[in-house]
Amino acid sequence: MQTVIETKTKRNTMSSAQPDDPDHAAALLALVATERSRHAFSELFRYFAPRLKAYATRQFGNEQTAMDLVQETMTNVWNKAHLFKPDRGSASTWIFTIARNIRFDFLRKNKHRQHDLSADELWPVLAEQNDSLDDDYALDDDLLMQQLAVYCEELPKAQRTVIELIYVAGKSQQEVADALGIPLGTVKSRTRLALQKLRELIQSDD
Amino acid sequence: MIKFHPSEEHLFHYVTGDLTPAMLMMVGTHVDMCSQCQRNVQHIEETMAQKLFGQRQLPEEFAAANDSFDGDEMLAQILAQPQQQPRDLSQQFASELVLEGKRFQLPGTLARNHHRIGQWHKLLGQMWRAPVQVGGKDVLTFIYMAENTRVPEHTHKGNEATLVVNGVFNDETSDYRDGDFVFLDGSVKHTPETRHEDCLTLSALDAPMHFTSGVSRLLNPFSSLFFK
Numbered sequence: 061m062q063t064v065i066e067t068k069t070k071r072n073t074m075s076s077a078q079p080d081d082p083d084h085a086a087a088l089l090a091l092v093a094t095e096r097s098r099h100a101f102s103e104l105f106r107y108f109a110p111r112l113k114a115y116a117t118r119q120f121g122n123e124q125t126a127m128d129l130v131q132e133t134m135t136n137v138w139n140k141a142h143l144f145k146p147d148r149g150s151a152s153t154w155i156f157t158i159a160r161n162i163r164f165d166f167l168r169k170n171k172h173r174q175h176d177l178s179a180d181e182l183w184p185v186l187a188e189q190n191d192s193l194d195d196d197y198a199l200d201d202d203l204l205m206q207q208l209a210v211y212c213e214e215l216p217k218a219q220r221t222v223i224e225l226i227y228v229a230g231k232s233q234q235e236v237a238d239a240l241g242i243p244l245g246t247v248k249s250r251t252r253l254a255l256q257k258l259r260e261l262i263q264s265d266d
Numbered sequence: 267m268i269k270f271h272p273s274e275e276h277l278f279h280y281v282t283g284d285l286t287p288a289m290l291m292m293v294g295t296h297v298d299m300c301s302q303c304q305r306n307v308q309h310i311e312e313t314m315a316q317k318l319f320g321q322r323q324l325p326e327e328f329a330a331a332n333d334s335f336d337g338d339e340m341l342a343q344i345l346a347q348p349q350q351q352p353r354d355l356s357q358q359f360a361s362e363l364v365l366e367g368k369r370f371q372l373p374g375t376l377a378r379n380h381h382r383i384g385q386w387h388k389l390l391g392q393m394w395r396a397p398v399q400v401g402g403k404d405v406l407t408f409i410y411m412a413e414n415t416r417v418p419e420h421t422h423k424g425n426e427a428t429l430v431v432n433g434v435f436n437d438e439t440s441d442y443r444d445g446d447f448v449f450l451d452g453s454v455k456h457t458p459e460t461r462h463e464d465c466l467t468l469s470a471l472d473a474p475m476h477f478t479s480g481v482s483r484l485l486n487p488f489s490s491l492f493f494k
Contacts, residue, residue: 080322098345105341111319135344156315164283176401177287181378182294
């Protein structure tokens with residue numbers, strides 16, 4: 061399955077789809093999150109890194125600090141892509157907020173003052189538990205998600221990818237079909253098989 | 267229904283992180299409580315992202331500035347790092363404030379900074395204050411007023427921002443309820459008071475208060491009480 065996905069991603073790169081297309085960028089982030097796709101990340105990097113560099117150079121007027129900001133921002137994109145929530149905004153907005161946080165902390169670090177606020181405390185962009193304070197049920201949800209995540213590990217990789225894109229990244233079946241370059245029917249059957257398998261796993265555990 | 271909001275400029279500088287620490291906390295807490303400002307913040311973030319990343323082709327000046335940008339090396343470095351494990355999911359914040367036997371639910375921004383809230387001290391009458399240590403030159407303070415409490419008439423040498431976290435207070439112009447954000451410059455005189463309800467506010471001052479009327483003018487030497 062991996063081969064099919066990689067081939068299709070390559071084909072997308074060759075075609076007109078660029079990371080400035082929000083859907084394409086979101087699909088690339090989903091691939092980084094679910095597959096740790098180096099190819100998808102490289103495509104994001106080639107688009108966003110030079111633009112971040114231009115922004116950071118204007119902000120800091122210092123080459124080295126600008127490079128540090130680019131590296132730290134893109135490292136977070138690579139490691140934290142699973143925290144991107146497509147329903148909350150676009151991929152580029154998410155990457156902007158990461159860069160904003162890193163800039164904020166860089167500016168304070170230079171002043172060496174006690175008690176200073178940190179960016180995470182103001183804007184929890186990269187908190188693993190973003191909703192906990194707004195939602196009383198978040199804890200139970202998290203527990204449920206953690207249990208489900210264990211069961212998902214048992215699924216064949218192709219089915220797991222589809223399930224994660226739909227239920228974690230919040231994509232429609234058609235969007236998943238487009239992102240993975242497989243027919244809609246295949247997405248539907250994989251979803252059905254995966255849910256059936258999950259149901260069996262949960263029941264057998266009881 | 268929230269009637270008073272931060273200005274567009276406050277929201278913009280909140281998004282970019284270019285307010286004083288105390289004001290970032292004030293605006294952030296208001297945004298936690300106000301769905302209208304949440305939408306505005308999201309819109310500003312999108313606009314900023316578009317400005318940073320929107321160009322298909324990098325303009326000449328950026329391309330030139332990127333001559334020394336060795337993207338390949340950085341990309342390889344990032345991909346070579348071992349995957350970071352997600353942080354502990356069980357991390358919880360104390361999201362409640364307990365004062366005079368009452369419990370207040372804190373909005374996210376304050377809850378995440380709960381550890382910065384200092385000791386409560388009783389001021390004149392039925393007022394309490396606690397500092398919130400956020401660094402920077404201006405001062406962030408919780409002020410709690412019990413029912414039927416009045417702050418002596420005062421002006422400010424600088425700016426005063428007040429956010430109602432819970433309850434109601436009144437001044438000569440209006441009543442202010444949960445989430446209301448009031449920004450006053452040094453020219454405004456006012457006399458905040460509570461009536462039937464108590465009120466927990468968060469206040470940012472960039473200069474000491476200056477009391478203007480009657481006996482309370484005697485308090486001026488003590489205005490540092492508000493300003494510690």
